[in-house]
Amino acid sequence: MLTRAYQHSLNGSSRPQGRPLLEVDDVSLRFGGVKALTDVSFTITQGHVHAIIGPNGAGKSSLLNCISGIYHPQEGQIRLHTGGGVQADPAGDDREVPEGQHLLTQLPPHKVARLGVARSFQNIELFSHLSVLENLMLGRHIHMKHSVLASMLWFGPARNQEIEHRHLVEEVIDLLQLQAFRNQPVGSLAYGIQKRVELGRALCIQPTLLLLDEPMAGMNAEEKEDMARYVLDVHELAGVSVVLIEHDMNVVMDISDRVSVLDFGRLIADGTPEEVKADPAVVEAYLGADHSAAAVVEQAARDQEAVHD
Numbered sequence: 001m002l003t004r005a006y007q008h009s010l011n012g013s014s015r016p017q018g019r020p021l022l023e024v025d026d027v028s029l030r031f032g033g034v035k036a037l038t039d040v041s042f043t044i045t046q047g048h049v050h051a052i053i054g055p056n057g058a059g060k061s062s063l064l065n066c067i068s069g070i071y072h073p074q075e076g077q078i079r080l081h082t083g084g085g086v087q088a089d090p091a092g093d094d095r096e097v098p099e100g101q102h103l104l105t106q107l108p109p110h111k112v113a114r115l116g117v118a119r120s121f122q123n124i125e126l127f128s129h130l131s132v133l134e135n136l137m138l139g140r141h142i143h144m145k146h147s148v149l150a151s152m153l154w155f156g157p158a159r160n161q162e163i164e165h166r167h168l169v170e171e172v173i174d175l176l177q178l179q180a181f182r183n184q185p186v187g188s189l190a191y192g193i194q195k196r197v198e199l200g201r202a203l204c205i206q207p208t209l210l211l212l213d214e215p216m217a218g219m220n221a222e223e224k225e226d227m228a229r230y231v232l233d234v235h236e237l238a239g240v241s242v243v244l245i246e247h248d249m250n251v252v253m254d255i256s257d258r259v260s261v262l263d264f265g266r267l268i269a270d271g272t273p274e275e276v277k278a279d280p281a282v283v284e285a286y287l288g289a290d291h292s293a294a295a296v297v298e299q300a301a302r303d304q305e306a307v308h309d
C-alpha cells in the first residue's frame with residue numbers, strides 16, 4: 001500500500017501482500033530448568049504489523065531472539081519465506097524473485113540479518129558520537145562491497161557506492177523526518193529522536209521483516225504518539241512488515257493488524273486486536289478472570305500513564 005513515491009523500495013521483501021512471511025512452528029526454548037518458550041506456533045503475514053504482547057517474563061524478547069538467530073530453540077522451526085513477487089529496482093530493472101524458504105533456527109545472527117531480518121533493541125544501540133547520517137550509513141554496511149571507512153574517506157571505487165547508498169539513506173531521513181538532525185551527533189539528541197534514528201538504521205537494511213523490541217519504552221505520551229505514527233508510516237508508506245513487542249495496550253490495539261499473546265512462554269491467544277481483547281485467557285493472564293477485556297485494556301493504559309506521570 002504505497003502512497004508516496006520512493007526511488008528505492010525500502011521494503012526488502014518481494015512477497016505479495018497477505019502471503020505467509022514467517023512461520024514459527026512448535027518452538028520451545030529452555031535455559032536450564034527455565035522454560036522460556038513452550039510449543040509456540042503462529043504465522044506472520046506479509047504486510048502486517050504483528051504485535052507480540054504478554055506480562056513480564058512471558059517470553060517475548062526470547063521469541064524475538066529466536067527469530068533473529070541470537071537464541072537457538074531446542075525444538076521447533078522458524079521459517080522465513082522469500083520471493084514469489086517482483087522486486088523493484090531504482091534503475092527500472094524490476095525482476096521476478098522465485099519463492100524461497102530459509103530455516104532461521106539453524107542460522108547465526110549475521111546470516112539472519114543478511115536475509116533482511118532487521119532488529120531494534122530495548123536499549124538504544126547507536127554510536128552516540130557519530131552523526132545521524134553516519135549512523136544510518138552504518139545501517140547500510142550489510143549491502144556494501146567496500147568498507148564503511150573507505151566510503152567515509154571518499155576513497156576510489158567506494159565513492160560511487162557511497163553515492164548510491166546515500167540516496168537510499170536520504171529516503172529514510174525523508175520518511176522519518178530526520179532532516180533537521182542529519183548532521184548532529186546522536187548523543188546530543190532527545191531520547192525520542194534517538195529511538196527514531198534507531199528505527200531508521202534498521203530500515204536502511206531494506207528489511208524483509210522489521211523486529212521492534214519495545215520501540216516506545218521510556219517515552220512520554222507525545223513521543224509515543226510520534227513513534228507510533230512513524231511505525232505506521234514504515235508499514236503503510238514503505239510497505240515493510242513489522243513485528244512489534246510493546247507494553248502499551250492502546251498503541252498495540254491502534255496500530256496492529258494481528259496480535260499474539262504469550263503467558264509463561266506459551267501462546268495463549270492469536271488474532272485480530274478485537275479478537276484478542278475479547279479472549280478470556282488474555283483477560284485472565286493480565287488481571288485475573290473476574291475482569292472484562294475492556295477493563296484490561298483500560299487498566300493497562302492507566303498503568304502506562306502512571307509510569308510517565
Ligand SMILES: Nc1ncnc2c1ncn2[C@@H]1O[C@H](COP(=O)(O)OP(=O)(O)OP(=O)(O)O)[C@@H](O)[C@H]1O
Binds near residue numbers: 036056058059
Ligand atoms: N539468557 C537467559 N538465561 C536464562 N534465562 C533467561 C534468559 N533469557 C530469558 N530468560 C528467562 O526466560 C523467561 C522469558 O524472558 P523474556 O525476557 O523473554 O520475557 P519478556 O516477555 O521479554 O519479559 P519483559 O517484558 O520483562 O521484557 C524469563 O523467565 C527469563 O528470566
